[in-house]
Amino acid sequence: MLARDYIGDKFRSLHLLRLFLPAHDRSEAPLRWSSLLPPGAELEASADWNELWCAFLVDHPGTELPDAPLGGLDRETAAALREILGAHLDAEVQLHTRSWIGHSRPFTPQALTSLFHGREYLHEDLxxxxxxxxxxRDQVPEFVEDPHHAFAWGTCLYPDSLVIAAAPALFRALHQDPRLEVVSIVSHRDILPAPFDG
Known part of the structure; x- marks a missing residue:
């Protein structure tokens, strides 16, 4: 599936990037995707963790499989997102979110839900x-949208990365922060592979 398909139509004119969530080794230290690449290689927007890991094992046999991020944020990524998004979005804004009902909080029958590729998602403003x-603590919502249309993200279940749509200044800030591992998305070409399942 194209990465852009995880972003709502109202955000399609924004710049797109993919934020790679670190895996964790057995000591809980974050493991960046780029650390699996051979020298001189660059991370691509359609990178597949499973393919990178298999290629890495050819030169590093016996390396222990790290824990998948499963939509969780390590502290450094969380701090960077808090700072950057906080500086570019209205401080009081309630963002529209959708979380898969299989791991969302309990909700009433009156709660708003919708389907995305056959799965039901709970709507909440957070x-x-x-x-x-x-x-x-656990996992980010799969979909987040700014009501002012300056920012959105979307992803699959148990994600290892987020597809982010951002207004130009926010896009630059995300790209320039060394705490984040991001790559620009070419909307007609780049896909979001199935996530690393650890």
């Missing part, structure tokens, strides 16, 4: 801090 807190 502040940035609440979204980041969920990501550190």
């Amino acid at each position: 502040g940035l801090e609440g979204i980041i807190f969920r990501g550190v």
Whole structure:
């Protein structure tokens, strides 16, 4: 599936990037995707963790498989997103989120849900801090949209990365922060592979 298909139509005119969530080794240290690449190689927007890992094992046999991020944020990624998004979005804004009902909080029959590729998602409005807190504690919502249309993200279940749409200044800030591992997406070409399942 094309990466852009995880972003709503209202955000399609924004710049797209893919944020790679670190895996974790047995000591809980973050493991960046680029650390699996051979010298001189660059991470691509359609990178598949499973393919990178298999190629890495050819030269590093016996290396222990790290833990998949499964939509969780390590503290460094969480801090970077909190700072950058906090500086570019209205501090009081409630972001529209959708979380898969299989791991969302209990909800009433009156709660709003919708389907995306055959899966049901619960709609909630959350502040940035609440979204980041969920990501550190457990998992970020699969879909987040700014009501002012300056920012959105979308991803698959148990994600190892996020597809982000961002207004130009926010896009630059995300790209320039060394705490984040991001690559620009070419909307008609780049896909979001099935996530690394650890």
